[in-house]
Amino acid sequence: MSKPNQDAAVTRCGIVLVLGAPNAGKSTLVNRLVGAKVTIVSPKVQTTRTRVRAIAIHGETQVIYTDTPGIFAPKRRLDRAMVDAAWGGAADADVIAVMVDAKRGIDRDVERIIAGLEMYKNPAALVLNKVDGLRRELLLTLTETLNSLSKFDATFMVSALNGSGVDALEAYFKGLMPTGPWLFPDDEISDLPQRLFAAEVTREKAYTKLHQELPYSLSVETESWEEFDNGGVRIEQNLTVARETQKGIVLGKGGQMIKRIRAEAQEELAELLERPVHLFVRVRVREKWADDPGHFRDWGLRFDA
Ligand SMILES: Nc1nc2c(ncn2[C@@H]2O[C@H](COP(=O)(O)OP(=O)(O)OP(=O)(O)O)[C@@H](O)[C@H]2O)c(=O)[nH]1
Ligand SMILES: [Mg+2]
Structure with a gap:
């Protein structure tokens, strides 16, 4: 195993926390950003049960993408632990990516996430996902409404499934990573045993x-x-x-x-x-x-x- 690059003068490293309602496409996006399957995906809601860190390297920059369980109104003990795990990564994140399923639009879960975001000062990006097959006017209206509900630093429209718009998002995340040593060895793609x-x-x-x-x-x-x-x-x-x-x-x-x-x-x-x-x-x-x-x-x- 090669050693982490410790030359902090030239390297950058930071954390992107991916938050969203169940089924928004968070895990699909994280897998695409690291170019490997590190976190599971299914058509059902509440697939991801814990935080999974996935690691991507772009030149001198290491980006740690944190996939999280979807945020919803918890009922059972496991639900509460999952929602807790999702928000638990927020304080350390260099940027919070709030993923919204554009096909589903704004519902109680999205409102809950936007309300929770108020507590954090981190930069936040709005990522409208599943834009494949959606009309542009509809996306613009959705973007406008969401930006009136919360102050996002940037808005992206992507399809995690087919990859459209993901390059621009990746470049944005990379640009926000602070200088510092890499937190993971350069051959590690996930922290999941x-x-x-x-x-x-x-x-x-x-x-x-x-x-x-x-x-x-x-x-x-x-x-x-x-x-x-x-x-x-x-x-x-x-x-x-x-x-x-x-x-x-x-x-x-x-x-x-x-x-x-x-x-x-x-x-x-x-x-x-x-x-x-x-x-x-x-x-x-x-x-x-x-x-x-x-x-x-x-x-x-x-x-x-
Ligand atoms: N059409 C379309 N479907 C997508 C897109 N991204 C993800 N999906 C589908 O949406 C479903 C949920 O994807 P996941 O990545 O598991 O969603 P998640 O947000 O991680 O879900 P939880 O872990 O349950 O919170 C899967 O069937 C994906 O194939 C997209 O851009 N377009
Ligand atoms: Mg998931």
């Missing part, structure tokens, strides 16, 4: 395949990680749900559903880790998993948020 990332990939596949509320009732943990001389890795995971009925849905008829989830996760992990992967996923029921302090600790979340 591999075991946790591997569990996240399985959770993403489950989220994408399962319908309705079920995704919010499940969690995935990597139980063991065994590396072999030939470069392969054997990964054992637990997929935990809260009820027997949910277990039935995750297993599917004749075990078909969990088979597909496992196969997709294994294939993607092999590709991302660039090595043969043997993945084993056991489905189990733990009624109170969402009240287990151990889970929160593993994810870097506060239990009593």
Whole structure:
């Protein structure tokens, strides 16, 4: 591993905190900005459960993008911890990027974020996402309304999905990074431990395949990680749900559903880790998993948020 560039006279480094309502496209944007898959994405809301730092390097500048869980009105303990984690990064950020799904427009979640932003003095940029396929007049009206609700330092219109507008956004972030030493080694792209990332990939596949509320009732943990001389890795995971009925849905008829989830996760992990992967996923029921302090600790979340 190469050492971080410590020549603080020439290097720059800073933090971009990406905030937004659930499903705004934050993780899609962060993956695009670092040019790799570091954080999971799904069509469902509340996919990201903890802060994930993703690292990009442009010349002498290291930009740390912090992906966060969507901000919404929390009901359960896990919801509260997720929203707490999102705002928790705000004080240290060199710039806060507020992402708004332009297709969805302004709703209670967006209003809540704008109200929360009042507490911080950091520069803030408005990032209107999902502008693909939207009429320009509509975008201009939305920009005007949002800028009347909060004082943004800049506004960008992007499609995190197809990349349009992302270069300008990247240049803007880069320009705001203060001089100073890099915080991460130059070959690191994320602060998420591999075991946790591997569990996240399985959770993403489950989220994408399962319908309705079920995704919010499940969690995935990597139980063991065994590396072999030939470069392969054997990964054992637990997929935990809260009820027997949910277990039935995750297993599917004749075990078909969990088979597909496992196969997709294994294939993607092999590709991302660039090595043969043997993945084993056991489905189990733990009624109170969402009240287990151990889970929160593993994810870097506060239990009593
Ligand atoms: N059409 C369109 N869809 C997008 C765009 N960006 C993201 N999406 C889709 O929006 C959905 C949510 O994307 P995510 O990146 O998971 O959103 P998120 O803000 O991280 O969501 P949470 O983690 O749940 O808060 C996915 O289905 C993405 O493919 C975009 O620019 N255009
Ligand atoms: Mg996300």
